[in-house]
Amino acid sequence: MNGLLPRHKRDPYWLLLPTVALLAVFFFYPLVDAVRLSLHEWDLLTEPRYVGLGNYRALIESGELWHALVTTLTFSVVVVAGSMLLGLGLALALNRDTAFAAFVRGAVFSAYVISWVSVALLWLWVLDSDAGALTAILRSVGLPTKNWLGDPNIALYSLAGVTIWKIAGYSMVLFLAGLQDIPRALYEAAALDGAGKFARFWNVTWPLLRPTTAFVATTSLIVSFQVFDVVRVMTQGGPVKSTTVFVYAIYEQVFLNLRVGRASALVVVFFGLLLVLTALQLYAWRKKGAT
């Protein structure tokens, strides 16, 4: 083990004490407590009552768990695919040192900097079915318009589109960093061999970018899995529960239904899913380190 010997044996421990104390109180104890709460029925007002696995059973039997899972996964798949394609395309097009490219990069990335609430309100108004800008534009060119947030078959995809708008800049920045790590000499060699634009992308860029791609995919998967703000502000889980994603279902159980036990059971399942996703991410990360 490298590093200096502490002057006093106890030095490292009190240096770590604030961190460890906060971790214990606000991270690890809550995790254990969530498991305990998930085995009880509790409305925050009366005494909690032990119900064993009753909450889990109820969530499965009512179909709520399955619905939250399907909704969240659908949303995540659309968001990950959309933001990655867009991010990669933009990174490829904007990987040059001109003022115009810097301007476009800044415009796209600005959405990542502002709050989710800002983005949600912005698009709520743009997508407004009466006086929204999108409706006005579509009408003026004679195209049919849709009830983007009021139609249960469309609302989830509208939210996914808004989320892509928000985070595409993030994957663009990561892809740009990945592109800059690719040695220029490889492209020159490929060009000398007579490789065209597409051959160079397929044989040089794509394979060398794969670790970045895996990393961006898993990171945006985890981010989109935790979606809440756009749902709360734009659709409140509706219409007819079509946008009730996992975290919104948890929120609804606690603050609207006052069912802490049911919510905690959802939290425990959600945490389990995040563990699986993170295992995927670590795997992608390890591969990235290996290249």
Next chain:
Amino acid sequence: MKPLALSKGAENALLGCVALLWLLPYAWMVSTSFKTLPEIVRAPTAPLPAGLNFAAYQGVLEAMPLGRYFLNTTVMALGIAAIQILVALPAGYALAKLRYAGRGLAFGLVIATLLIPAQVRFVPVFTMLAEVSLINTMTALVLPFGVSAFGTFLIRQALLSVPDSIIEAARLDGASELRIVYGLLAPMLKPTLVAFFLFSFVYHWNDYFWPLVMTTDDQVRTLPLGIALLREQGTGVRWHVVMAGNVALSAPALLVFAFAQKHLLRAVAAKAF
């Protein structure tokens, strides 16, 4: 040249459209914020307001204690970012520079918290804080974020490249461990600390989820919450007021971005590496 490849001009035009796709919603927001109610409900909607009308901004000020929310948000975000750095510096030092039993375990615990986001913690933390009557306090907004695994990790990484000899020299001069951490090493880490501070500040300034579940009271409510409430007040479609509020909410973050783009990008890129 391949037939499929776009000409430079067409490519630039396409990229210009992309930039517009991101900038037009902002323009629409600003334009709406200067309109009046009759202009909002009129169809078809005009792209520009009839004049520079500040009534919507007046409306925001009437609907909420904007100054109070602004102050709350700033105090909360500053408090979180400052505590995170103050707590992470000694921890990062112990994790990077000292040799003792349990170092690997401590580092593992810090990294493990990346697995426990706010969405997983909020139910039990809410019931815990309710038990000690801390809901609706600044403490409930700040303290649960006192440790940042990302910040601790960044500081540890930066300290790994500081030579041991500098610390040994300070020890010979009789400096205490705290003096070494805050007086000697912290100034050396300035670029890392600035990048992390900005990242954390903007992140928590923008946060909606935690303040939403931890507050019900005007006294501690934050700006994103207040602005989102503008639309829920049930006063009909007062989109000009909502958008005026949204300008107030997004402008600070965009200003920070405009002036500190390099630092923010540094922090974002660091998250990946």
